[in-house]
Amino acid sequence: MGERRKLRDDRSLVRVSTSSGIGNTPCFIYVLASFSALGGFLFGYDTGVVSGAMILLKKEMNLNAFWQELLVSSTVGAAALSALAGGYLNGVFGRRICILLASLVFSLGGVVLAWGPNKEVLLFGRLTVGLGIGITSMTVTVYIAEVSPSHLRGQLVTINTLFITGGQVVASLVDGAFSYLKHNGWRYMLGLSVIPAVLQFVGFLFLPESPRWLLQKGHTQKAQSVLKQIRCTDNVDEEYDTIKTSIEEEMRESGGGGPVIWRILTNPPARRALIVGCGLQMFQQLSGINTVMYYSATILQMAGVRDDKMAIWLAAGTAGTNFLFTLVGVWLVERVGRRKLTLGSIIGTALSLAVLAIAFLLSAQASPAVTFHPTDPSINATCTQYNFCEPCMLDPGCGFCYYENSTTVFDSSCVPVNPANTEVAVWGSCSNVTQQNSGMFWAYNYCPTSYSWLVLFGLILYLAFFAPGMGPMPWTVNSEIYPLWARSTGNACSAGVNWIFNVLVSLTFLHVAEYLTYYGAFFLYSGLALLGLIFIFSCLPETKGRRLEEIESLFESRLCICGNQGTGHAQYTRVNGGNIASDADASDDE
Numbered sequence: 001m002g003e004r005r006k007l008r009d010d011r012s013l014v015r016v017s018t019s020s021g022i023g024n025t026p027c028f029i030y031v032l033a034s035f036s037a038l039g040g041f042l043f044g045y046d047t048g049v050v051s052g053a054m055i056l057l058k059k060e061m062n063l064n065a066f067w068q069e070l071l072v073s074s075t076v077g078a079a080a081l082s083a084l085a086g087g088y089l090n091g092v093f094g095r096r097i098c099i100l101l102a103s104l105v106f107s108l109g110g111v112v113l114a115w116g117p118n119k120e121v122l123l124f125g126r127l128t129v130g131l132g133i134g135i136t137s138m139t140v141t142v143y144i145a146e147v148s149p150s151h152l153r154g155q156l157v158t159i160n161t162l163f164i165t166g167g168q169v170v171a172s173l174v175d176g177a178f179s180y181l182k183h184n185g186w187r188y189m190l191g192l193s194v195i196p197a198v199l200q201f202v203g204f205l206f207l208p209e210s211p212r213w214l215l216q217k218g219h220t221q222k223a224q225s226v227l228k229q230i231r232c233t234d235n236v237d238e239e240y241d242t243i244k245t246s247i248e249e250e251m252r253e254s255g256g257g258g259p260v261i262w263r264i265l266t267n268p269p270a271r272r273a274l275i276v277g278c279g280l281q282m283f284q285q286l287s288g289i290n291t292v293m294y295y296s297a298t299i300l301q302m303a304g305v306r307d308d309k310m311a312i313w314l315a316a317g318t319a320g321t322n323f324l325f326t327l328v329g330v331w332l333v334e335r336v337g338r339r340k341l342t343l344g345s346i347i348g349t350a351l352s353l354a355v356l357a358i359a360f361l362l363s364a365q366a367s368p369a370v371t372f373h374p375t376d377p378s379i380n381a382t383c384t385q386y387n388f389c390e391p392c393m394l395d396p397g398c399g400f401c402y403y404e405n406s407t408t409v410f411d412s413s414c415v416p417v418n419p420a421n422t423e424v425a426v427w428g429s430c431s432n433v434t435q436q437n438s439g440m441f442w443a444y445n446y447c448p449t450s451y452s453w454l455v456l457f458g459l460i461l462y463l464a465f466f467a468p469g470m471g472p473m474p475w476t477v478n479s480e481i482y483p484l485w486a487r488s489t490g491n492a493c494s495a496g497v498n499w500i501f502n503v504l505v506s507l508t509f510l511h512v513a514e515y516l517t518y519y520g521a522f523f524l525y526s527g528l529a530l531l532g533l534i535f536i537f538s539c540l541p542e543t544k545g546r547r548l549e550e551i552e553s554l555f556e557s558r559l560c561i562c563g564n565q566g567t568g569h570a571q572y573t574r575v576n577g578g579n580i581a582s583d584a585d586a587s588d589d590e
């Protein structure tokens, strides 16, 4: 079977070289990709905007910690569930209907959140938005991969992650701008997502279904006319035939009946692809991206930014850095390929996490002492017993109150935080915000440190390495490694894994930091990233430049053979804007 497929693959490589020249890429494909990637924008916006909205919301609606946590994580939890369900919806109704459905759900969620008269309605809105995010996160990449010509596929799918990070930047800018509007500012923050959602809905009323899905469902004529429409030429017979033949062959090989997930698990190439896809998504989250993003304001405060408003704007800078380096990924993905990009990225990610850990370790060792132990007999205060800032900061019930001149910290105390408003202490000199002009500071969640530059350097280094590879590649690779019959379900499972690990890592961060301290937590993430490196080095094959129909063959041999799968295939070189097949290695190692 491997031999037969190899012959077919080599044939189709030659076809690719003639049918998808780089010079004549129709711009319609960019329109399709951009409207689809609005889904990525909404994913980024809705997950990013909530931290700023919560600052206003908790005061206006008097939310306790439980409700704050619920409103933040309900969206991610709902996304995990709907990503899993999205596989079924995609298979039955197609990509276009799922994108339409998701944008409708996003719009509804946005309206509910902007109106939200009480916290229960807000919870409903956040759950609704989460349902939209889950479906979008697994559908958009599949759709873009299926409509793209193979030489542009990686770049176009990666644009979706660029839109995710773009959504996160816009969310932090909107948070910054509306944070000045103390009353109802959160309604604008949460409600503005309606605009891109409606735009995407209207756009997709006019955009076509994926030709691959149409063919799989037997709508042959429609599939052919859509292919002509998106390639802007009538000359699509070769591509059409290749897709059709491989779908027929896949149907025969996939082993007929039973639920798709069962067929994936019992079909060795599809099972291996699923392991690689889910593994990548798991390691993306285990390398701590959302902890770094979510706690960037705290990290920046440690790095010496004392003003709250300034910290909010600089957090937008963090999101902006993530966005800019994702752009580097879009540029690199078709040049260096997925495997090298992901490997380079995870090595740098592991190293920069170690730099962050060392920065936190040095900060902890140089932690300022508590010089003043105030007592209030009416309050049971374990806080006042701490002798250094470090243990005080790690206790969620306490904060560090201090004075600072240009070089030294003095008159410092550790006092209980006000549970209703963590910006002030319950009692003592930091209990009154208006006193904060007097050179006195209230540090909740961080300690003043002279290693601030190292913390900041670690943060930027982390984003510079993570964003081009580990950010987008798990999504990009997942959109291309499954055969058509397994694509929806495979992507649903891997997106579900992404969301589940997203919740796990962000919900456990503060507890992990409490038990292991900040530096322990970052050493842990660095170790997990190293495990990810071993996994990626061993199991991720290169998919660059191959047709979706050929990629299955990369998983025919044993999994985890150091990315050597398929070296016997023809590679193609670009000469003068065309793809020329060259027989790089004639030996058949399958």
Ligand SMILES: O[C@H]1[C@H](O)[C@@H](O)[C@H](O)[C@@H](O)[C@H]1O
Residues within 6 Å of the ligand: 161, 164, 165, 168, 284, 289, 290, 293, 322, 470, 471, 472, 475, 498, 502
């Ligand atoms: O690929 C994206 C991207 O890197 C985002 O910045 C991150 O917040 C998401 O969790 C991730 O899936």
